[in-house]
Amino acid sequence: MEKKLLRREILDKRGKLSKNEHYINSKKIIEKIFNSSFYKSADTIMCFISFGDEVNTHEFIKKSIDESKKILVPITIPETRELKLSHLKDFNELEIGHYNILTPKKEFTRYTSPEEIDLIIVPGVVFDTEGYRIGYGGGYYDRFLSDLMDKPKISIAFDLQIVERVPREDFDIPVDYIYTEKEIINCK
Incomplete structure (x- = not known):
């Protein structure tokens, strides 16, 4: 199946999760991350800030900051189609940015090198x-991840987002693990 059709089909399914299912399943997935050796051994974690009906990362980010983890959040630069990282020290430093995604306010943007990352949540x-x-079709993450092949990459998703095979391009970068509410998939 073509990427656009598959994306639309899964977004539609994900959008039909009840608020309760979304909350409970997000919580199960995030707990698995907290209990992972990847999380426990990481000092610096890159994590996307969820929006809409994605697996909710807001509490994960807040708790990680409380546990003295250095959290780096992506900032999309549409003009160059690149991702930059900013060190987030408090969830209140965010405002709505490009694509209606929370992003650091200008005065709280602290650009940080990707070299510091110990774990990437994709x-x-x-x-x-x-x-x-x-993803959502921008190619931001594939370009970004191509320079970070040695870093552990974990995606978080609801079980309904897993399919037999997605169409691939030469530049696509796979993740190492996928955490769902039902299982941890080792992709290696």
Whole structure:
């Protein structure tokens, strides 16, 4: 199936989760991350800020900051189609930015090198068990991740977002693990 159709189909399914299912399943997924050796050993974590009906990362980010983890959040630069990272010290430093995604306010933007990352939490819409993903179509993450092949990459998704196989391009970068409410998929 073509990427656009698959993306639309899964977004539609994800959008039909009840608020309660979304809350409970997000909580289960995030707990798995907190209990992982990746999280426990990481000092610096890159995590996307969820929006809409994505697995909710807001509490994960807040708790991680409380636990003295250095949290880096992505800032999208549409003109160059690149991702930059900003060190987030408090969830209140965010405002609505490009694509209606929370992003650091100008005065709280603290650009940080990707080299510091110990763990990357990668968003997406559709995933297969080999770690390939379909995002929202901007290609931001594939370009960004191509320089960070040695860093552990975990995607978080609801079980309904896993399919047998996603269409692939040469530049697609797979993640290492996918955490769902039902299982942890080792994609290696």
